[in-house]
Amino acid sequence: MPARLAKIKPMNELDLFAAAVAVADRDQREALLNRECAGLPDLRSRMGRLLEAHFASHPLLDPPAADGARAPPIDGILLEAAGAVISGKYKLLERLGEGGMGSVWMAEQTEPIRRKVAAKLIRVERGQSHAILARFDAERQAIALMDHPHIARLLDAGTTETGSPFFVMELVKGVPLTDYCDTHKLSIPQRLCLFIQICLAVQHAHQKGIIHRDLKPTNILVESHDGKPVPKVIDFGLAKAATGLKLSERTLYTSFGSVIGTPQYMAPEQASFNALDVDTRADIYALGVVLYELLTGTTPLTRAMIKETQLDEMLKLIREQEAPTPSSRLSSSESQPSVAANRKMEPARLGRLVRGELDWIVLKALSKERERRYETASSFARDVERFLNQEAVTAGPPTAAYRLQKFVRRHRPQAIAASLVLLALLAGVIGTTLGLLAANRATDAERTAKNNALEQERLAEAKRREAERNLELAKKGNLILGSVFAGLDPKKIAESGRPLQDVLRQNLTQAVRELEGSALGDPLEVAAMQNTLGNSLLGLGEAALAIEVFERARGTRTARLGPDHPDTLVTMNHLARAYQLNGQLAKSRPLFEETLAKRKTTLGPNHPDTLESMDNLAWALHGSHEFAKAVPLFEETLEKRKATLGTGHSDTLSTMGHLAAAYALNGQIARAVPLYKETLEKRKAALGPDHPDTLESMDDLATAHMAGSQLAMAGGRVADANSQLTEAARLYEEVLQKKKARLGPDHPSTLGGMNNLALAYMASGQLAKSVALFEEVLRMQEAKLGPDHPQTMPVKENLATARLMESKERDAPELGTQGSQAPATQPTGEQ
Amino acid sequence: MTPGELLPQVYDELRKLAAAKLAHEKPGQTLDATALVHEAFLKLGGDRSFASKCDYLKAAALAMRRILVDRARARNAAKRGGGRRVDLESRHLVVPPPDEELEALDEALSKLALEHPHVAGLVQLRFFGGLTLAQSAAVLEISERTADSWWAYGRAWLSVNLKEN
Numbered sequence: 001m002p003a004r005l006a007k008i009k010p011m012n013e014l015d016l017f018a019a020a021v022a023v024a025d026r027d028q029r030e031a032l033l034n035r036e037c038a039g040l041p042d043l044r045s046r047m048g049r050l051l052e053a054h055f056a057s058h059p060l061l062d063p064p065a066a067d068g069a070r071a072p073p074i075d076g077i078l079l080e081a082a083g084a085v086i087s088g089k090y091k092l093l094e095r096l097g098e099g100g101m102g103s104v105w106m107a108e109q110t111e112p113i114r115r116k117v118a119a120k121l122i123r124v125e126r127g128q129s130h131a132i133l134a135r136f137d138a139e140r141q142a143i144a145l146m147d148h149p150h151i152a153r154l155l156d157a158g159t160t161e162t163g164s165p166f167f168v169m170e171l172v173k174g175v176p177l178t179d180y181c182d183t184h185k186l187s188i189p190q191r192l193c194l195f196i197q198i199c200l201a202v203q204h205a206h207q208k209g210i211i212h213r214d215l216k217p218t219n220i221l222v223e224s225h226d227g228k229p230v231p232k233v234i235d236f237g238l239a240k241a242a243t244g245l246k247l248s249e250r251t252l253y254t255s256f257g258s259v260i261g262t263p264q265y266m267a268p269e270q271a272s273f274n275a276l277d278v279d280t281r282a283d284i285y286a287l288g289v290v291l292y293e294l295l296t297g298t299t300p301l302t303r304a305m306i307k308e309t310q311l312d313e314m315l316k317l318i319r320e321q322e323a324p325t326p327s328s329r330l331s332s333s334e335s336q337p338s339v340a341a342n343r344k345m346e347p348a349r350l351g352r353l354v355r356g357e358l359d360w361i362v363l364k365a366l367s368k369e370r371e372r373r374y375e376t377a378s379s380f381a382r383d384v385e386r387f388l389n390q391e392a393v394t395a396g397p398p399t400a401a402y403r404l405q406k407f408v409r410r411h412r413p414q415a416i417a418a419s420l421v422l423l424a425l426l427a428g429v430i431g432t433t434l435g436l437l438a439a440n441r442a443t444d445a446e447r448t449a450k451n452n453a454l455e456q457e458r459l460a461e462a463k464r465r466e467a468e469r470n471l472e473l474a475k476k477g478n479l480i481l482g483s484v485f486a487g488l489d490p491k492k493i494a495e496s497g498r499p500l501q502d503v504l505r506q507n508l509t510q511a512v513r514e515l516e517g518s519a520l521g522d523p524l525e526v527a528a529m530q531n532t533l534g535n536s537l538l539g540l541g542e543a544a545l546a547i548e549v550f551e552r553a554r555g556t557r558t559a560r561l562g563p564d565h566p567d568t569l570v571t572m573n574h575l576a577r578a579y580q581l582n583g584q585l586a587k588s589r590p591l592f593e594e595t596l597a598k599r600k601t602t603l604g605p606n607h608p609d610t611l612e613s614m615d616n617l618a619w620a621l622h623g624s625h626e627f628a629k630a631v632p633l634f635e636e637t638l639e640k641r642k643a644t645l646g647t648g649h650s651d652t653l654s655t656m657g658h659l660a661a662a663y664a665l666n667g668q669i670a671r672a673v674p675l676y677k678e679t680l681e682k683r684k685a686a687l688g689p690d691h692p693d694t695l696e697s698m699d700d701l702a703t704a705h706m707a708g709s710q711l712a713m714a715g716g717r718v719a720d721a722n723s724q725l726t727e728a729a730r731l732y733e734e735v736l737q738k739k740k741a742r743l744g745p746d747h748p749s750t751l752g753g754m755n756n757l758a759l760a761y762m763a764s765g766q767l768a769k770s771v772a773l774f775e776e777v778l779r780m781q782e783a784k785l786g787p788d789h790p791q792t793m794p795v796k797e798n799l800a801t802a803r804l805m806e807s808k809e810r811d812a813p814e815l816g817t818q819g820s821q822a823p824a825t826q827p828t829g830e831q
Numbered sequence: 832m833t834p835g836e837l838l839p840q841v842y843d844e845l846r847k848l849a850a851a852k853l854a855h856e857k858p859g860q861t862l863d864a865t866a867l868v869h870e871a872f873l874k875l876g877g878d879r880s881f882a883s884k885c886d887y888l889k890a891a892a893l894a895m896r897r898i899l900v901d902r903a904r905a906r907n908a909a910k911r912g913g914g915r916r917v918d919l920e921s922r923h924l925v926v927p928p929p930d931e932e933l934e935a936l937d938e939a940l941s942k943l944a945l946e947h948p949h950v951a952g953l954v955q956l957r958f959f960g961g962l963t964l965a966q967s968a969a970v971l972e973i974s975e976r977t978a979d980s981w982w983a984y985g986r987a988w989l990s991v992n993l994k995e996n
Contacts, residue, residue, distance in 0.1 A: 014947060017987065018980035046991075053990035054983060060932050060993075061958075061986050804932060 013043070017050055060804075086160050090119050090168060106171060109155075117155060120167045120235075143236060145208050150201035152221075152234040172232045174221030178293055180229060181222075182342045188353060191294045191343070192384050194222070198231050199287060199381035205236055206280045206377060212236050213278065215286035216265040217293065263306045263314055264299040265289045268368050271318035281370040284380060288365025288373070291384075295326045295354050297339040300366065305544075323366045327355035332552040357393050364395040527556040527571070534574055543582035550575035564602050566609070569595050573613060576620075581748075585624055592617040608651070611640055615655050622658065627666035634659035648686055650693065653679055657697055664704045669711055676701040692742065692749075695735050699753060702731035706760060725764045732757040746780045755795055758802070767806040774799035841887065842894040844871045849898055868895065868961055885970040889952070892960030899959060900937040939992040943985060950985040953978060 016036055023029040029051075037044035084092045090107040096118065107119040143154050156168035174180070177198075181191050198220055205212065212219070214235065222229045263271075267285035270278055293299050300323030306314055330336060330351050340347040361383050367373045374380035383393045530553035537546040554575055557568040576591035596613035603610050618633035638659055641652040657679045664672035680697040687694050709724035736753040743750050758773035778795050785792060848871055868891045936958075944951035949971070956967040968978035 014950065014981075014984050017984045021980065021983055049991050050984075050987040053994070054987040056990070058986070058990045058993075060936060061990060 013046070013050075016043075016047060017054075020047065020051060021054060058807075086119060086121070086166055087156075087158050090117065090156075090166075092119065107168070109168070116171045118152075118169045118171045118234075120169065121160065122165045122167070143210060146205055146210060146236065148201050148204040150197055150231050150233060151205060151236060152232045154236070169234060170232075172221045172223060172234060174223035174230075174232060177217040177220040177222055177231065177290065178297075179217075181294060182297075184229070185342055185344055186229075187344045188295065188350070189388060192388055194229055194231055195287075195291055195294060196381045196384055198233065198290070199377040199384070201231070201233050202283055202287065203377040203381070205233075206283070210236055211278065211280055212283050212286070213270070214262060214265070215283055215290065216262050217290060220290070263318060264301050264303065266318050267370070268319040269370060271315040279370075280376070281373050284365055284373045284377060285370070287377060287380060288362055291365065292323065292326055292329075292362050295358060295362070296329045297342070298329060300324065300329075319368070322368070323363065325355075325359040326362050327351055327359050330354060332555055357387050357395070360395040361387065361393055523556045524560055527553040527560075527567075530556075531571055531574060534578065538574075538578055538581060543578050546578040547575065547582060550578055564598050566603065569598055569602070569609070573609075573616065577616065580620060580623065585620065589617075589620045589624065592620050606640055606644055608644065611637055611644070612651070614640075615651075615658065618662070619658055622662050622665065625665070627662050630662045631659070631666055634662050648682055650686065653682055653686070654693065656682075657693075657700060660704070661700055664700075664707055669704060669708050672704045673701070673708060676704050690738055690742065695738050695742075698731050699735045699756065702728045702735065702760070703756060705731070706756075706763065709763070722764075725760065729757065729760040729764060732760050746784050748785070751777050751781050751784070755798065759798060762798075762802050762805065767802060770802045771799065771806055774802055838890045838894060841871065841890045842897065845891065845894045846898055868892075885972075888956065888960055888962065888966075888970050892956045892962070895961070896937065896940075896955055896959035900933060904934060935993055935996070936989065939989050939996070942992060943988055947985070947988075950981045950988070953981045954985040954989070957982065 016033075019036075020029050020033055023032055033044060033047050033051075037047060086092065086107070089110050091110065092105045092107050093116075094106045096104045096106055103121050105119045105121065107117050109115050109117050146153075152172050153170040154167065155170065157166065159165055175183075177194070180186075181194070186194070202212065202215070212233065212235070215233070219235050220231055220233050222231050224230070265286045267278070267282040270282055289299055301317060301321060305317065324332075330339065330347075336347045336350075340350045343350055345353070361380075364383075365373055365380060374383065379394075383395055386393045530549045534546040534549040534553065537543075537549065550571055554568065554571045557565065557571050561568050572591055572595045576588045576595060579585075579588035579591065592613065596610070596617050599607065599610040599613050614633060614637045618630045618637060621627075621630040621633065634655060638652065638655045641649065641655050645652050656675060660672045660675035660679060663669075663675065676697060680694065680701055683691065683694040683697050705724045705728035709721040709728065712718075712721035712724060732753065736750070736757050739747065739750040739753050754773055754777045758770045758777065761767070761770035761773065774795060778792070778799055781792050781795060845868070868888070871891060940951055940954060943954070953967055953971060956962045956970060957964065960967075962970065964978050964982060965975055967982075968975045971978070973981075
């Protein structure tokens with residue numbers, strides 16, 4: 001319709017609007033409007049308002065998720081349904097699966113022969129089918145040449161009537177590799193035999209020049225033939241056809257997994273936006289991940305780790321994160337008993353079987369540098385075969401020099417200086433490990449070579465003694481390391497700039513990995529160090545990482561010391577705190593309860609640790625809004641802490657602050673405010689005005705004032721409400737300034753402070769300031785915690801509210817003037 | 832079946848799905864219209880012809896609009912008792928989102944439909960049905976360029992109307 005513009009007069013509003021919008025230049029647009037609206041002042045002014053609205057954003061009409069950014073595309077349902085016939089000869093029968101790229105159907109081919117096939121329908125933006133098929137055609141010849149019993153044949157490809165590409169493949173009635181192995185409880189040797197067959201299939205494809213690029217258990221289906229597992233690799237060549245697709249951003253984001261690979265199985269060189277240089281060794285890497293999963297039940301980068309990160313962070317993880325050895329993953333895995341049971345083995349035996357050669361084989365395939373991986377899938381298969389035949393494998397343990405080299409490479413230059421101390425210590429630790437390994441090997445040699453037994457024994461003994469001496473050194477090293485890390489807790493650093501914190505965070509993360517990677521010394525020493533590391537990580541706001549570390553420490557301590565040992569309980573308490581700080585309340589609460597119950601029986605009801613657990617549990621109850629339960633528990637804890645530790649003790653004050661918060665949330669503001677004030681005064685006196693705990697009290701007092709102002713407003717006491725608001729904003733501002741300086745601009749606590757200040761601005765009508773601040777919080781929080789973190793939703797909602805209030809405020813004066821001019825559009829009133 | 836005849840069935844299915852979704856979500860959660868519409872379509876057995884799919888999508892958009900607006904009304908009514916409430920949490924304060932806005936949009940859209948029924952239909956498909964512009968164009972059997980200018984006009988019209996009422 002908008003084509004007929006200049007000819008019809010007068011133009012209707014819609015056409016004129018469309019014509020005006022099409023003119024990019026502002027002056028020309030005005031000229032057009034003046035011309036078309038000559039003699040029609042009402043229309044002219046209305047067009048002005050419409051265009052103004054057109055160029056302005058609108059919070060409701062432009063929601064953040066406009067066009068359903070996270071939703072599945074609807075195009076599909078216009079075409080896909082059982083009974084539909086594709087390309088005149090494939091009748092869709094039953095939907096087998098749904099992926100980011102499209103859906104897979106069981107279909108019936110009607111000509112030239114009648115048979116069941118698998119049809120994959122690809123969803124693309126309009127006009128892109130050609131690109132896919134062109135890219136695919138290049139590989140088609142080669143794919144047609146593949147003829148292997150363990151590779152599903154590709155039968156046809158083309159476009160549907162509506163222009164979407166489709167692929168037709170041999171129908172494989174199998175289940176994904178890992179599902180098959182677990183449901184049939186295949187033992188490790190059985191799994192390895194299956195894996196060798198898969199390697200050989202991949203080798204066949206590589207010889208024909210085809211790279212799969214998206215190998216993963218769901219692309220390796222296993223059928224049972226006479227009770228024997230037969231693997232079939234599917235989708236060869238399809239990933240290539242889909243790479244580089246000009247997908248809309250939405251598609252890239254939602255179907256990330258199927259477009260450029262599946263994150264967990266992706267080789268580091270694939271993990272960039274222009275990964276052109278990908279060769280067969282990317283498939284070797286993916287096979288390494290598959291083997292890892294067959295052994296341990298998990299992938300090196302777990303689904304949970306991937307889910308919590310942003311796209312660019314995820315790619316960085318894939319490129320840089322070193323995989324823990326399968327055996328160490330097994331020893332830290334919570335689900336180990338079931339993992340072991342699925343492999344028909346005791347957990348301890350499984351760990352022993354995997355430790356050593358299988359670790360080395362897997363890590364060789366998973367090398368970040370592809371020249372360190374197996375050169376071919378068949379050499380990978382041969383090494384696995386050697387393991388099964390109890391021959392020496394070609395893969396070996398990483399050398400100390402290699403480890404250090406990797407360590408340095410992973411650090412940016414500016415971080416290296418800060419890492420030197422750590423580096424030196426780790427070198428010592430690794431040296432010790434190698435010493436122990438050498439001693440063990442020497443012992444083996446002594447057993448087998450009995451002709452010069454005495455000589456061997458003396459040698460082994462000497463080496464063992466040296467190793468033990470080194471172990472002592474390592475323990476010392478651990479202590480030093482531990483104290484270095486303990487010093488990193490920001491609560492204990494008086495002045496620390498932001499960049500240093502970054503370095504520290506990186507070093508800590510690194511230390512966690514190294515600690516896990518090298519099986520050094522006494523596991524209990526490692527657990528002790530993990531505890532220290534975890535606490536430092538918590539201090540830096542890295543709760544997710546801290547959880548990993550505490551989980552491992554807990555596993556070790558439970559196994560070595562028993563579940564009721566005070567040290568085990570200490571770790572459990574830390575772990576519960578970490579879960580809570582990470583927003584996983586369902587996990588933290590029962591853990592707090594368990595720890596408290598155990599501490600009561602083993603340490604007694606008034607032991608400081610027991611009181612700590614009481615306080616923590618009460619705080620968890622408070623976190624889930626069960627104030628009626630939290631308040632009495634806090635009251636009891638406060639009384640006991642006052643009696644055993646004194647009124648001015650920091651723990652006593654912490655409970656006092658918590659109790660005040662529980663009062664506040666329970667609606668007892670009148671009790672909360674004085675208790676907050678008392679806590680704040682005592683903390684200022686004991687800890688100084690800038691101490692984090694003092695700041696927390698100040699923050700809480702401000703929040704109580706906010707609530708107080710609400711109550712005052714509800715009761716009609718306007719002056720009281722306003723003075724409380726002013727006080728709240730003043731306190732929040734002071735807190736925020738100090739938190740920024742002390743914790744850095746994106747620490748969760750700083751962000752929480754910003755959110756609160758923005759709310760105070762909103763409540764006191766300073767809307768522009770409020771909106772700007774909310775926007776800043778949201779941006780930083782999404783970058784830091786990801787869009788799905790529980791803390792992010794409330795901020796989004798707050799921002800939306802502030803924007804709406806702001807837009808209403810802005811529009812209020814206009815309403816008055818237009819009301820007098822245009823009485824005709826007066827609303828008819830409430831119905 | 833015309834969209835009108837289809838509506839009761841679609842509405843019923845969508846409402847059931849929406850209720851089930853909301854039961855498992857946090858309070859304050861918004862509904863993902865696209866996902867719901869997609870799911871309801873599969874539940875209803877997946878009709879074959881292109882025309883009947885378009886009818887379905889038109890009916891679904893109207894049904895989603897009713898469901899969302901009804902929900903906003905119910906929540907508004909519940910809120911009116913105590914006025915606007917700020918939930919107090921020691922670490923993060925939450926202000927409930929304003930449902931009045933959705934009600935106002937619903938009213939404005941009805942007014943737009945009196946003047947420009949096609950434009951209102953397009954807005955309904957996009958805003959409540961969760962369709963993209965291209966999808967809406969296909970359903971309404973208009974060119975994407977036309978859909979683009981209708982959407983821009985409808986959006987500006989509503990924006991002005993919301994402001995001035």
